Amino acid sequence: MINGSSRSYARIFINKFSRDHLAVAGGVIVIVLFIVAIFAPFLAPYDPAMINTKNILAEPSLSHLCGTDDLGRDVFSRMLYGARISLTVGFVAIGIAILIGVIIGASAGYFGGWVDDVLMRFVDLMLTIPTFFLILAVIAFMEPSIYNIMVVIGITGWMSVARLVRAEFLSLKTHEFVAAAKALGVSNIMIIIKHILPNSMSPVLVSATLGIGGAILTESALSFLGIGVQPPTPSWGNMLTLGKDNIEFAWWLSVYPGLAIFITVMGYNLLGEGIRDALDPRIN
Amino acid sequence: MSVYVIKRTLMMVPMMIGITMISFLIIHLAPGDPTEMLTDLNPHSSAESLKKLRELYNLDKPLAFQYFLWVKDIAILDFGTSFSQDARPVIDKISERIPITLLINALSLIIIIVIAIPIGVVSATKQYSLFDKASSIFVFFGFSMPTFWLALLLMILFGVILGWFPISGITSFNHDQLTPFYKLVDYVKHLFMPVLVSALTGLAGLSRFTRQNMLEVILQDYIVTARAKGLSERRVIYKHAMKNALLPVITIMALSLPGLIGGSVIFESIYSIPGMGQLFFQSVMSRDYPVIMGVLVIGSFLTLVANLLADITYAFVDPRITYD
Numbered sequence: 001m002i003n004g005s006s007r008s009y010a011r012i013f014i015n016k017f018s019r020d021h022l023a024v025a026g027g028v029i030v031i032v033l034f035i036v037a038i039f040a041p042f043l044a045p046y047d048p049a050m051i052n053t054k055n056i057l058a059e060p061s062l063s064h065l066c067g068t069d070d071l072g073r074d075v076f077s078r079m080l081y082g083a084r085i086s087l088t089v090g091f092v093a094i095g096i097a098i099l100i101g102v103i104i105g106a107s108a109g110y111f112g113g114w115v116d117d118v119l120m121r122f123v124d125l126m127l128t129i130p131t132f133f134l135i136l137a138v139i140a141f142m143e144p145s146i147y148n149i150m151v152v153i154g155i156t157g158w159m160s161v162a163r164l165v166r167a168e169f170l171s172l173k174t175h176e177f178v179a180a181a182k183a184l185g186v187s188n189i190m191i192i193i194k195h196i197l198p199n200s201m202s203p204v205l206v207s208a209t210l211g212i213g214g215a216i217l218t219e220s221a222l223s224f225l226g227i228g229v230q231p232p233t234p235s236w237g238n239m240l241t242l243g244k245d246n247i248e249f250a251w252w253l254s255v256y257p258g259l260a261i262f263i264t265v266m267g268y269n270l271l272g273e274g275i276r277d278a279l280d281p282r283i284n
Numbered sequence: 285m286s287v288y289v290i291k292r293t294l295m296m297v298p299m300m301i302g303i304t305m306i307s308f309l310i311i312h313l314a315p316g317d318p319t320e321m322l323t324d325l326n327p328h329s330s331a332e333s334l335k336k337l338r339e340l341y342n343l344d345k346p347l348a349f350q351y352f353l354w355v356k357d358i359a360i361l362d363f364g365t366s367f368s369q370d371a372r373p374v375i376d377k378i379s380e381r382i383p384i385t386l387l388i389n390a391l392s393l394i395i396i397i398v399i400a401i402p403i404g405v406v407s408a409t410k411q412y413s414l415f416d417k418a419s420s421i422f423v424f425f426g427f428s429m430p431t432f433w434l435a436l437l438l439m440i441l442f443g444v445i446l447g448w449f450p451i452s453g454i455t456s457f458n459h460d461q462l463t464p465f466y467k468l469v470d471y472v473k474h475l476f477m478p479v480l481v482s483a484l485t486g487l488a489g490l491s492r493f494t495r496q497n498m499l500e501v502i503l504q505d506y507i508v509t510a511r512a513k514g515l516s517e518r519r520v521i522y523k524h525a526m527k528n529a530l531l532p533v534i535t536i537m538a539l540s541l542p543g544l545i546g547g548s549v550i551f552e553s554i555y556s557i558p559g560m561g562q563l564f565f566q567s568v569m570s571r572d573y574p575v576i577m578g579v580l581v582i583g584s585f586l587t588l589v590a591n592l593l594a595d596i597t598y599a600f601v602d603p604r605i606t607y608d
Contacts, residue, residue, distance in 0.1 A: 121298075121302070122302075124299070125299060125302040125303060125306065126306070127539070127542070128299060128303065128542065128584055128587050128588055128591065129303060129306065129307075129542065129580070129583075129584045129587070130542040130543070130545045130546035130583050130584065130587060131542060131543070131546055132543075132546030132547065132549055132550075133545070133546050133549070133564065133579065133580050133583050133584075134306075134310075134580070136549065136564065136565070136568045136576075137307070137310050137568070137576050137577075137580045138310055139568065140567070140568040140571055140573070140576050141310055141311065141573075213427075213428065217430050220430055220432075221430065221431065221432055221550055224432050224550075225432075225549075225550070225553060225565065226569070227568065227569070240432065240433065240436065243436055244436060244439075244554065247436065247439055247440060247443075247444060247451075248444055251440055251444075254433075254436045254437065254440060255437070255440075258430060258433030258436065258437070261430050261433060262428055262429060262430065262433065263428075265427075265428040265430070266424065266425075266428035269424060269427050269428050270424070
């Protein structure tokens with residue numbers, strides 16, 4: 001019975017999702033990105049680090065699809081490798097954000113009372129500090145590296161997840177299955193993890209998908225400013241720094257890596273919105 | 285009402301204490317003594333600047349005492365002096381940078397409101413129309429567009445290809461020789477792109493928010509009543525529905541401020557605008573800690589004030605809500 005109903009629930013989801021062309025397009029973009037990131041060494045026509053001083057700032061052509069940069073490196077190959085950075089940062093940063101958000105949101109929603117008050121005031125506080133300022137300040141005191149970037153984006157981006165999880169917990173904890181678990185003597189921690197959390201995951205899934213897009217935007221902005229992923233490691237953001245430096249004579253350095261960021265973020269946004277609509281029983 | 289205003293204003297005190305605590309903890313984020321890391325990372329930092337840092341943040345004293353001493357100073361706006369060559373008081377450096385940042389943010393906020401609200405209202409009243417679909421696509425573009433990429437593209441278009449607008453700074457070289465009118469023109473030309481970029485990034489969020497609110501309000505009973513009374517559709521939408529749909533916009537504007545202020549780092553460094561964002565970025569690059577802490581605290585304080593104003597405005601314009 002339970003199996004049957006959950007299967008049909010999944011079928012409804014898949015049905016609704018596959019009818020939403022934009023959502024499917026978003027899913028395709030994300031899958032293609034994964035393939036690109038995983039198989040970058042096989043797909044890249046050139047070594048992304050190979051310097052060729054005889055062919056610097058070459059316009060896009062058949063041999064260099066997106067041109068070359070100021071050191072004669074192939075922009076297209078570097079973009080393929082850049083996909084790895086974006087994916088890694090996106091997933092790890094949002095993973096951290098969700099972990100913190102779930103812990104804080106679940107505690108606030110489940111325990112209520114002063115725990116809720118204190119934690120939610122903390123959320124308000126974090127939302128008051130301009131996030132980008134906070135991220136930059138933290139990085140100023142640490143070393144700019146891909147690991148620090150992921151952690152910083154994570155610890156400054158959990159607040160909306162916490163609010164969502166709290167709201168879910170507030171409504172779910174009044175349900176009978178929670179009272180039943182309590183009557184059976186199940187500990188609070190187990191009720192939170194095994195009984196309520198799995199039921200509150202769908203809004204978190206949506207917010208995570210949208211959040212990955214946001215994290216990629218933040219990482220690329222930081223790398224663009226020179227305080228994110230450090231050259232020579234190619235990231236779409238630090239490739240755009242070269243675009244700015246050569247803005248008057250090499251438009252391709254500004255256009256293509258930015259387009260990659262734009263399409264990627266768009267893919268996650270479309271996918272996230274699609275999942276939201278497909279999970280929403282009010283929308284048919 | 286006045287009781288509410290006083291209470292709400294007093295609530296800023298614990299918030300401010302919280303903000304200073306978080307900011308203060310950042311100084312201690314670095315593993316070990318922050319001054320050690322300073323020497324590792326920044327070979328230029330002299331023994332003298334190390335000593336200054338220790339003195340400024342009293343790093344040899346107990347943690348709670350350090351915090352107390354720091355807060356005591358910033359309560360009278362003493363953020364210490366900059367580590368850079370000029371060694372000027374941090375508060376002077378910041379306050380001369382605030383007006384231009386506020387000006388750009390205020391201009392872009394006005395543009396956002398003037399454009400986003402009509403888009404949201406019209407797409408809600410004509411749901412699923414061509415306009416609604418077009419604006420949804422626009423919203424998706426806006427959400428996915430990296431600010432700095434947009435800035436670069438506009439620089440290429442308006443600066444390099446068309447040559448209409450200068451691509452950096454806020455004044456031309458010959459600014460001082462210009463007549464007052466052309467001085468103004470000069471400012472407008474320089475600010476055009478930064479304001480446009482700043483506004484475009486905020487447009488998507490607000491127009492979508494307005495649309496959703498409008499859609500919800502249209503379903504309310506009082507709208508049905510207004511229609512049943514035989515009011516014209518124009519009157520129903522623009523008088524009865526819009527008033528209520530726009531109330532939460534006040535709050536959302538205030539909530540979007542941290543994003544706008546934070547975003548100023550990006551466009552101010554791209555367009556070389558001497559505002560708070562650029563100062564902050566330069567300080568991060570040169571590890572000018574007193575300035576970093578100062579901008580962080582003052583930037584957060586500005587958002588707190590904006591939130592306060594939004595809440596008070598809300599209380600004044602929405603008679604349904606009573607506060608005690």
